[in-house]
Amino acid sequence: MNSRVARQPMNRLHPSPRIRLSAVLLACGLWLAQPALADEYAEVQRLHGAGQTSEALARADKYIAAHPADPQMRFIKANLLSASKRPAEAEALLLQMTRETPELAEPWNNLAVLHAAQGQLDVALTELQTALRLNPGYATALENLGDVQARLAAQAYQRARQLDGGNKRLPPKIDALRGLLDAPPKPGG
Template identity: 40%
Template sequence: MLAGATLGLAGALFALPAGAQAITDPPPPAPLQTPQQASESAINKLVDAGKFSDALTKIDEHLKQYPRDAQVRFTRGRVLMEMGRNAEAIDVFTALTQDFPELPEPFNNLAALYAQAGEYDKARAALESAIRNNPGFAVAYANLGDIYAKLAQQAYQKSLKLAPTARVSNREKILSGMLAPQRAAPVGQAPSPARTGENADLKNVGKSGN
């Protein structure tokens, strides 16, 4: 009986009088950003707004201070792709594969650039490297399937030049219909090296250290 009375008293103590408002805790303060994180956020805003020239200027300033920032280096490659500066983007992604060989995303985007240039053997090799580094990287498998199909199409076309047959011609036409609108898909962001092996969301990745 005593326990019941105690519970009743506790309920009465926490009951609010009519018209009174409950006192709520203030919202937690926004997490503080390091100077590096603030710079990365400014870069991402420029990229999201499509201001690629301004973003590239900001990226180059950032990388003078944080040259080992893999995420921003990856973003630089993406921006160069958006600007149609594919040869420079290839250099960026190639350097990333050398400095951070554990990351699959630079290999994937390198493959996308090679495929656009018709260098399908290079694209295949880059995608196979991406898959070795991350066997769960689904987009690399899809892109590799497209590359294999393109290589098969080229083989059929060569066969038709040497000895045309209806069977090969039909297969080449099927592949042509499948591949006409296709190209290897690049990815938007790469996780920092510290997150390699995690199931990182490529659209919301952690920031790399300097």
């Protein structure tokens, strides 16, 4: 899947190797931070990038304890948890964010990426539709929606082939979608 996560460009979410990262939230203008706060975000990201994820999570937790209303660091923490292969914790934090900051589309997008990676495509579809209701111009969510729909189409074609193995129209469709879904991500994505 070519799904992109709204987050700082640090590394790819796992378990799906196809997940690409989107632009930095600060560049998107979601939260305007004071320089000291931006430095704290950068430091947590630096720690993670240096392979010190435990330290990054501890620093994020300390920051969140002092600034519980700041969604930016909670969002960063959710991405750290995802990158640390702790999707259940990331999901819980993102769900909490959807309740506390319902106007933000990014937590819905990232929930969708987590669910799509787990094969829960119907759930991911609903979450992406929510993200797009909140922000119709959210290109990352639109791309992820296309990826989820392509995976759902591939599943439907595979099921149709199981039911009607002689249908000559299905193999080219399946091959085309397989090529699309297996294509390597584009650099800078």
